[in-house]
Each structure stands twice: as C-alpha cells, then as structure tokens.
Amino acid sequence: MKKVISILCLMLFVFVNAKSNEYVHQIFVLNEGYFDYSTNQIVVPVTIGVYTPSDDSYNVVDTIEDARFASDLVVYGDFFYVAADNKLLKYDINNYNLVASQNIDGIRNIKIHNDKVFVSRGDYDNTTFMPIQFASYLQVYSLSDLSLSFEFDTVTGPKWSTQNMIVNENKLYVAINNAYEWGNEKGIIGVVDLSTNSYETEIDLGPEGKNPDNLMKFGSNLYTVNNKNWSGSSISKVNFNSYYSTTTNLVAAPTGCGTSVIRDAKINYQISGDTVLYEWDIFTLNNSGNSLPLNNNFYELAYDHVNDWLYTTSTDYFSYGIVEVYDNNNNIVNSFNCGISPGTIAIDFRVITDLFEVHNEKSNINNIYDLSGKVIDLENLKSGVFIKNNKATFIVK
Numbered sequence: 001m002k003k004v005i006s007i008l009c010l011m012l013f014v015f016v017n018a019k020s021n022e023y024v025h026q027i028f029v030l031n032e033g034y035f036d037y038s039t040n041q042i043v044v045p046v047t048i049g050v051y052t053p054s055d056d057s058y059n060v061v062d063t064i065e066d067a068r069f070a071s072d073l074v075v076y077g078d079f080f081y082v083a084a085d086n087k088l089l090k091y092d093i094n095n096y097n098l099v100a101s102q103n104i105d106g107i108r109n110i111k112i113h114n115d116k117v118f119v120s121r122g123d124y125d126n127t128t129f130m131p132i133q134f135a136s137y138l139q140v141y142s143l144s145d146l147s148l149s150f151e152f153d154t155v156t157g158p159k160w161s162t163q164n165m166i167v168n169e170n171k172l173y174v175a176i177n178n179a180y181e182w183g184n185e186k187g188i189i190g191v192v193d194l195s196t197n198s199y200e201t202e203i204d205l206g207p208e209g210k211n212p213d214n215l216m217k218f219g220s221n222l223y224t225v226n227n228k229n230w231s232g233s234s235i236s237k238v239n240f241n242s243y244y245s246t247t248t249n250l251v252a253a254p255t256g257c258g259t260s261v262i263r264d265a266k267i268n269y270q271i272s273g274d275t276v277l278y279e280w281d282i283f284t285l286n287n288s289g290n291s292l293p294l295n296n297n298f299y300e301l302a303y304d305h306v307n308d309w310l311y312t313t314s315t316d317y318f319s320y321g322i323v324e325v326y327d328n329n330n331n332i333v334n335s336f337n338c339g340i341s342p343g344t345i346a347i348d349f350r351v352i353t354d355l356f357e358v359h360n361e362k363s364n365i366n367n368i369y370d371l372s373g374k375v376i377d378l379e380n381l382k383s384g385v386f387i388k389n390n391k392a393t394f395i396v397k
Helices: none
Strands: 011-013 015-017 022-031 032-038 039-045 046-052 059-063 072-076 079-084 086-093 098-103 107-113 118-122 136-142 148-153 162-168 171-176 188-193 198-204 212-218 223-225 233-240 246-251 255-262 266-271 276-281 292-297 300-304 310-314 321-326 332-337 342-351 355-358 369-370 375-377 385-388 392-397
Touching: 022 072, 022 321, 059 086, 059 375, 072 107, 072 342, 079 107, 079 212, 086 107, 118 171, 148 292, 162 212, 171 212, 188 212, 212 255, 223 266, 255 300, 300 342, 310 342
Parallel strands: 355 385
Antiparallel strands: 011 392, 015 022, 022 046, 022 342, 032 039, 046 059, 072 079, 079 086, 086 098, 107 118, 118 136, 118 162, 136 148, 162 171, 171 188, 188 198, 212 223, 223 233, 233 246, 255 266, 266 276, 276 292, 300 310, 310 321, 321 332, 355 369, 369 375, 385 392
C-alpha cells in the first residue's frame, strides 16, 4: 500500500485543502501608509507587501511613492489590481511587475467580472472637506489594458458616491452611500445587469440601512454592514431573487462599524475604536453579536476559506502594522510585521496541479508515483505539492 511520507530536507510547509486541491500561495497586504492632512505631505508612502507561507517571509514588492492612500487590492487570474489614491494599477501576480495603469479620480473599490473592471468612486476635497461631485460614480474599464470602456452617469446610474461591490450570478451589486457628504448618507444597493451592461434597479435599505460600507453574500442573500451616520451600526439582509430587505440595528454600537467579514456562516464585525470582535449569526438575525476572545483594535479582516483562518491587521496609522492569523477556534497561529496602515488583505488561492505519493518500501524511498501510477525518480522530481494522510501539506523547494 502506498504511503505518503515527508522528506523534510526537500519540502516546506504550505497551506492546502486536500478536498478541493486549493492552497494559499501568497498573501497580499496593501499598506495605506501615512498621509498628513494638516501639511498635505506623504510621510510614509503606500506599499504592497507579500507574505509567502512556504518560507514564512514578508517582502515589499512595490512602493507607490505619489499615492496619498490606497483603498483596494483584488487578485484575479495571473494579475492583481490595486486602487491607490487616483490610480488603478495592474501587476503581474508572479513577478510583481507593473503592466498597466490608469488615472481615475476618486477610485475606491474594484470588482472584476469576465473582461471588465468595475470601479466605484467617491472623494472629498481635503482642503475644504467638501464632497467632490463626479459625472459618474460607477465606471467600467478593460481588463487587459485598463482603458475606459464605458460609464454609468448620474442619470443612468448611481447619483451619489459608491463603495463596495459584489457579483452574484449575472448581476453586479454596488453600495451607494454618499459617505463623503456627512449628514446626507444614503442607503441604496444599485443593481447592474451584466448580460446587457444596463443599470437595472436600486434597492432601498430604509432609514436604518444608511451608509452601507461592506457587502457580503451567503447562500441566496446579500448582507450589508451599514455605518448609518456614524452614531450607530446595522446589518441589512437582501434576498437576491426578490430584492426584499430587512435591517437589524446592532445594540451597544455607539458609532459605525470599523471592519467586517463573513466567516463560517457568521459575520465578524468590530465597532470603530473598540477592542472586541463580535460574530453575528445570519440565521437568527439577533440585534447583538457574541463577543469573541480576540481583543485588539483591528483595521482589516479577511477570511481564508481553505484553512478556515481569519487574517487580521492592526496599526496605529503612523508607525507600525502587523498581521495576526487566527484558526477556527480563535487561537492565534501566526503573525508578521508589515507596513503602515495595512488596510486590505487579498489571498492568492491556487489549485494544485502536480500531486505525488512517495512509495515507502523499507529502505527504498527514491521511487515517486504520480497519480497515474508512473514511477518518477526523486532526483528528477519537479516542484509540486505532496499530500500526507489527505491532510498534511508539503511542497518541494
């Protein structure tokens, strides 16, 4: 019987889900840096960092010197895309070279579908602290060269600033919050039909669903975490089929929600300025969440579905940034230092293509069998992932 063994001199640990053949290849961290609005000076520039699980290393792969801040990073295929200040940037996912860029004033979030990059927009003048008016708050760019394909103007599309976006089946859902005009926040979800590239309708979240920030989906429902007017928080549930919505006000929330993520059928969220992380059950719709034993002021949350791990970031916004990783029992399993203000974490999930088993016959451990049963000499073995007992995960260095 074939038995998988670990050859430690050749292999390093990586994270793999043996059932789906997925593994975490690398973790992108978008560090927003430090911009002094009182002096209009970039004190610490925006950086893009990469954490590699196979050798437990973190490296800065690019510094965006002229960006005051950054707002999003998305991994898609062989590239990753960054929204930084007034730029949309496209990088090679393997060598991290910049391959295309586009100036977009007010760019906020990125969502990719097929050959299109959807961009949400919104901004304010940092000298007058007044909202900047745009002719379009939702634009669409070519995935290949980032050229402008078309846009939805304020007559045929969103009339106010937009934020997070998700895709479900053949529809794009975009949060319309008008978040840069304080006191006049909106609570609307715009719907784009991706088959016709038309702005289909808008879903009103009601008076308690103002200022939707994060959008998440689970099953047949869309969930939004709303910051209202920053005097409280709520969570809205919208059915993808009927567009019927219900909103639950969160008790013990004196201000807006700082960060949130959906994790194992529950929404993890933290109130701005707090040091307690809560989980909200999407099935019971309670008006309060259960506190988790993660006591820190988090800036960003991201979920690793392969290992069922939670990635968190913490920062003081001017001198340090750190990433901490927790397992499904909320025990810390890893941490590493990164740049200042780590505001987005994007996980590069990949699919294993080369699986091998090591034949262990007494002293003969030099025969390698691929999945077809063909013998491969150990010295000629190419890089690939080894699976032990359908769980353990190693990779040839």
